[in-house]
Structure formats: structure tokens, C-alpha cells
Amino acid sequence: MSDQVPIFQHFWTGDEPVSGDLTDKQWKILKAALTVFTEKGYSASTTSEIARVAGVAEGTIFRHFKTKKEILLATLIPLVQNFIGPGATNSLHDLLMQYDNLPIEDVLLLIIEDRQKHLTVLWPVLRIVIIEANFHPELKDVLLNNVVREVQKSLLAFLQQRQSKGELRADLDVWTMMRTIVGAFVAYLVSRTLFSEREQGKENRDELKVIVDIFLKGARRDV
Numbered sequence: 001m002s003d004q005v006p007i008f009q010h011f012w013t014g015d016e017p018v019s020g021d022l023t024d025k026q027w028k029i030l031k032a033a034l035t036v037f038t039e040k041g042y043s044a045s046t047t048s049e050i051a052r053v054a055g056v057a058e059g060t061i062f063r064h065f066k067t068k069k070e071i072l073l074a075t076l077i078p079l080v081q082n083f084i085g086p087g088a089t090n091s092l093h094d095l096l097m098q099y100d101n102l103p104i105e106d107v108l109l110l111i112i113e114d115r116q117k118h119l120t121v122l123w124p125v126l127r128i129v130i131i132e133a134n135f136h137p138e139l140k141d142v143l144l145n146n147v148v149r150e151v152q153k154s155l156l157a158f159l160q161q162r163q164s165k166g167e168l169r170a171d172l173d174v175w176t177m178m179r180t181i182v183g184a185f186v187a188y189l190v191s192r193t194l195f196s197e198r199e200q201g202k203e204n205r206d207e208l209k210v211i212v213d214i215f216l217k218g219a220r221r222d223v
Helices: 023-042 045-056 060-063 069-097 104-132 137-164 174-193 203-218
Strands: none
Touching: 023 045, 023 060, 023 069, 023 104, 045 060, 045 069, 069 104, 069 137, 104 137, 104 174, 104 203, 137 174, 174 203
């Protein structure tokens, strides 16, 4: 198979491939593989289970894909390239363009809420992508180039713009500022996941406002 296998958008509901490069059998196998991988993880998944979910014989899978790893990469790499990457970067770019004139605290809050929304919707797939990227360099490269670096570029440009306007301290490195706000956001998400009982009933937006406030009180230019 080609290294660049077009795959479906809206992967959890699609019934037909958006590209003629996939046969009906390949489509069924990849869609079933995504379901099995996200439910059980890559290591615990078997080709026999993928075949059962796809409604094909296990031998049919190996007529299209040589190994389980090839199935994984044929499923996740195009998914990151064609769906997760563009979705993450385009929505952030549009948000920054639309709210360019708002105060920095309002834009940061909107960015964090937007990222949380995307992560929540895509988490079942992102989880398997992030885990397996540690073991498959091909997947790691696609994740870094199509998602991480593109999002970083947008955030850095935003912080540099606000720094040039005098809203942020000129003596602070934008990379450090970006890592600080992203790190606080990631810690917030991890905390809500690990301590879900403690987080019940808490107003999500109020806590995000506090995160932004703490960041800005350390980074905002003295008036």
C-alpha cells in the first residue's frame, strides 16, 4: 500500500471513504481498526478482532496489510494529516484572526476553551496517537509536523504580536511564556482527569480565568 493512504474525515460516523484510493474492504478494515485500537489500545488489539468488527475474514486483512503495525500507521497517519492536524490548526488560526482586537486575557481564555473542546472530542483517538507515537517514529514525525509545530507557530506569533504591542513584558522569551501557559493548561486537564470526583460541580470557566490571570500577572508589562 502507499505510505499516504487517504482516510475518512469525521471518522467516528463516516460510512464511505472520501477517496477512491481506498477499496471498500480497506475502508472497512481501517474503520474497524480505529474502533478496536481506541477501545483496547494497540498492544491489546488483535487482527482477528479487527476482522470480526470489519465483517471480513482475517486472511482478507493480510491481503491488504502485511502487519498489524501497517494497519496502525495506515489508520492513524492519514487521520492526523487530514483531520486532526487541519482541525487543530485552522480553528486556532480562525479564532486568533476573529478576536484580534480583544484584550489579551479574553483571547487567552478563548484559546484555552477552544483547545479543551477539541481535546475532549478527539481524546479517544489522540490518546492512541500520543501513546503509539512514542514507539513509531513515522507517526511521531507526522504528529509533530502536522499538529504540534503548527499550533506552536500560531501561539508564538500571537504572543509576539501582543508583546510588540506592549501588553507583555519585553524581557521575557516568548517560548518560555508559551510553555508556561500551555503547561498550566495541561496540568489543569490532567488534574480534572485524575481527580474527577474533586472536580465535580466546579465551574470550568472560572478556573480557566484564574489560570489566565496567574499567567498574566507574571508576564504583563508593569504599568
